[in-house]
Amino acid sequence: MTQTQPKTWDVAVVGAGMAGMAASLFAAERGLSCLQIGNGGGLLFASGLLDLLAVHPVAGRRLWDNPFEALAMLRRDQPDHPLARVDDATMRAAFQSFTTALGAAGMPYAPPGDRNANVLTSLGTAKPTYGVPRTMSAGVGALAGRPPCLLLDFRGLREFSARQIVATIGDRWPGLRMARVEFPGAETTAELYAAHMAVALESGDFRERTIARVRPLLGDAHAVGFPAVLGLARSGAVHAAFEEALGVPVFEIPTMPTSVPGLRLNSALEQAVVTRGVHRMLRANVTSAAFDGTAVLTLDGVPGGETVSARTVVLATGRFTGRGLTAGQQRVTESLLGLPVQQPASRAAWHSRDFLDPAGHAVNRAGLATDDEFRPLESDGRPAWPGLFAVGSILAGQDWMREKCGAGLALGTARLAVDRIARQLGVPGPLAEAG
Ligand SMILES: Cc1cc2nc3c(=O)[nH]c(=O)nc-3n(C[C@H](O)[C@H](O)[C@H](O)COP(=O)(O)OP(=O)(O)OC[C@H]3O[C@@H](n4cnc5c(N)ncnc54)[C@H](O)[C@@H]3O)c2cc1C
Incomplete structure (x- = not known):
């Protein structure tokens, strides 16, 4: 000491x-x-x-x-x-x-008010909660209003399936669709890890290559949901970069543990x-x-x-x-x-x-x-x-x-x-x- x-x-x-x-x-x-x-x-x-x-x-x-x-x-x-x-x-x-x-400390939250918010989970259910990280907050509005929306997942990321979410909630959210993309540089990799992806997306190069794969899939989507891998220490900046480049609100969906938001x-x-x-x-x-x-x-x-x-x-x-x-x-x-x-x-x-x-x-x-x-x-x-x-x-x-x-x-x-x-x-x- x-x-x-x-x-x-x-x-x-x-x-x-x-x-x-x-x-x-x-x-x-x-x-x-x-x-x-x-x-x-x-x-x-x-x-x-x-x-x-x-x-x-x-x-x-x-x-x-x-x-x-x-x-x-x-x-x-x-x-x-x-x-x-x-x-x-x-x-x-x-x-x-x-x-x-x-x-x-780099993990901003929506200002706490008087209400619980419903957040879309990786099971396709709605979880009521009080404090919502900014990277997830656009999903609250999307789940409430249910406009046309695109959910993305990445081949090889086992703890998150956009297909499962659409299968669970799609009948009550007609404009919800999903797409699976390859994570840049991992085209021949069988398994992806959320924490590795989060770190990779802090690099401009990985981010731009990912965004380039997502942009053509946007169609009529009013918002885009991703698994919670948008950055680790710099999630605010990574999330903002995705929103700016895609031109629509972007939100993260919590994945199964061990979770990047937990880290x-x-x-x-x-x-x-x-x-x-x-x-x-x-x-x-x-x-x-x-x-x-x-x-x-x-x-x-x-x-x-x-x-x-x-x-x-x-x-x-x-x-x-x-x-x-x-x-x-x-x-x-x-x-x-x-x-x-x-x-x-x-x-x-x-x-x-x-x-x-x-x-x-x-x-x-x-x-x-x-x-x-x-x-x-x-x-x-x-x-x-x-x-x-x-x-x-x-x-x-x-x-x-x-x-x-x-x-x-x-x-x-x-x-x-x-x-x-x-x-x-x-x-x-x-x-x-x-x-
Ligand atoms: C799977 C999972 C999902 C969760 N999801 C949510 C969620 O959606 N929303 C939410 O609000 N919260 C969530 N939580 C977090 C939850 O709120 C807290 O983990 C819970 O409240 C318990 O916190 P705790 O600090 O009381 O205990 P723990 O988190 O169990 O911490 C106990 C600590 O004490 C230490 N310790 C024990 N004995 C000693 C000792 N003798 N000397 C020194 N250190 C010791 C342990 O190492 C540990 O650090 C989740 C937790 C888990 C595990």
Whole structure:
């Protein structure tokens, strides 16, 4: 560690998925010294779409156009849901800061408003979401208005089939057609990889050759949809170049994981937190923690081993795939600190008999119970440590995949926890002043 780094950090964030990134970003924006530990989580698989809340209740599969109305209903129906603890102003501020930071890091989003947008997926279905990358936003209007439209795919790119999309939705979108083109330079290649194509399209030569193959196919198309391969670090510029050259709105359609927008999101967030002064220990894992006046975290993956100390800790270690929760023979446990996990009474109750039960499976709602500030609770109902907070998908009482609230959960809980941390540490800000 260099001498400019504090001996005791204001905040140590454990985890680098969507929730850990959001917490680090918000902490740095509040002027808190922040150490982030851990490598990329589910972000690499993310679609780039930022869901706030689209489905409630899950059993009825009720879809909402206005995510804030959905939140109001959720607060009434499930007051223990983590999102029910996040007020609208905090949620709006979280999305505003997050998308502004992503825009500055080269991944611009359409300004977040009051509505969910429907985005065309690679399955030909419509996915309701809240935050839409600019490279995908023309597709929202195309899906809503259904003018004549051309969808393109590339021979050899397995994770995306324009033919499949047209087969699924074509009967409700008469002017929708597809074409398959050869990716320049890959005419004899059997298999294409989205990330390689995205990098190649950042070169003017590849771009112009691709555009030259697409232009004769335009016909009466009012818009053109591509798989999400239009650039990696410079997607804004690549997308703009395609629109200018083709003379019609161009939109990306998210592909199956590992997705290029997930890679973009990960690297834009890395850039956003680092430029705001967050110190990242990418290759480290937290192996244990001791709490007294400050928290002392023990790390591995660091040459020689190391401990770090922090006034507050944000646990953003995710669920089973993130490693925050561990499923044992009988019980779900919290992997790092052994915190109590709210869960079904027995393993037999983890899953519904019906795999496709619209209400989901109880184990997907297992996680940490917290107070209203997102401090995990011990079994006696008291916070485990006054400066320990938990955010994102490790929290109990939510099923982010079914509720379509992954980013809302990560951003909203991270924002609220960081606001409380700032207040606890006496840092001036909206909540500190109000308090
Ligand atoms: C396939 C897929 C599709 C998605 N699509 C969408 C979408 O369409 N819309 C949307 O809004 N969101 C989407 N998401 C993202 C989703 O919102 C988030 O991944 C989810 O909310 C979980 O985020 P998280 O940060 O809580 O956990 P994770 O992403 O699981 O991150 C946990 C992190 O903690 C780290 N960690 C765990 N233990 C330790 C330790 N001891 N020390 C250090 N680090 C540790 C892990 O390495 C990881 O970095 C998608 C995710 C996936 C996987």
